[in-house]
Amino acid sequence: MPETQHNHREIIINVENLEHSYGNFKAVDGISFSVKKGEIFSFLGPNGAGKSTAINILITLLAKQKGDATVAGYDVTKDPQKVRESIGIVFQDITLDRDMTVWEILEFHGRLYNMPPEQRRKRIEELLDLVELGAKRNERTKNLSGGMKRRLEIARGLMTRPKVLFLDEPTIGLDPQTRMRMWDYIKGVNNEGTTIFLTTHYMDEADQLSDRISIIDQGKIVISGTSWELKNTLGRDLIYLETNDNNAAIRLLQDLPSVRDVKPKRKGFVLMVNEDGTKVLPVVIDVLRNAGIETLTINLKKPSMDDVFVFYTGKELRDEPSGKIPMRPGGR
Ligand SMILES: Nc1ncnc2c1ncn2[C@@H]1O[C@H](COP(=O)(O)OP(=O)(O)OP(=O)(O)O)[C@@H](O)[C@H]1O
């Protein structure tokens, strides 16, 4: 199982009971989590959940109010300079000088961090290769596409070979294809040994990229774990049903030994089952038929990250469906 892969590794980000308020409004409400060296860790959460606030505290841009936070072994309050030297950052909003060229952006950043000229030049070449911007090296950033700008920002964040790269919604506003390419770049960066902390509100992104995920909603972490662990908390399979009498059907089915939980939906309901759904399905059909209940729709699927998100935040999705889900219950 993938979740044991990094268990032995040392912790590179540690956060305990972190809180942050803007005036009376508690944007981050006592979160605790840790990130292990070498992993890709995601904060998954809807708009306004508190992701950027938490990230801004970790990158020492926002003063910590309450709780503890260390990055690369350094306390964000006591050793902010050491933290900054250990990290690279890609902000949620594009922060490139429009009139500088791709090369100049990277060159300037290297100078800022006192990299010697030869090392600078080599690193820029490496990074242009990594994010496939070599052909655009002399282009002004205002003439780059959104995806290219993002890639350039990632390259800039990596100039100093940071231990941890923070990516705040790296793929926001990019088309699905470009987003998937971006995942490849991020994986490439991670393979170079950089720990990745990213925030996203795309379920599929967190699912595909991360070793571990924390779902954050209204300033609180609602669940943490590997993608497999999160999905598994919903049961082994989900059976979506619509019948001509859903209430009666739920009453009959909820006590079946293999049924872990029942969630009513707009037009039907979902059975969360602990066993192989293909074995449970015939039993369900029998029970309903014997009770004279007519089944209108049946749909069996594995829990997806969308299901996890809806289950733990109680929110329906706001973004476009991720497209990788083979079957989507009609009445979610
Ligand atoms: N400088 C600020 N002053 C007042 N309120 C703020 C400030 N920054 C953020 N907030 C509020 O704190 C909450 C959390 O904001 P934050 O930017 O951390 O969310 P987020 O999870 O990053 O959302 P998004 O996905 O939209 O980027 C929101 O309700 C936001 O309006």
Ligand SMILES: [Mg+2]
């Ligand atoms: Mg944000």
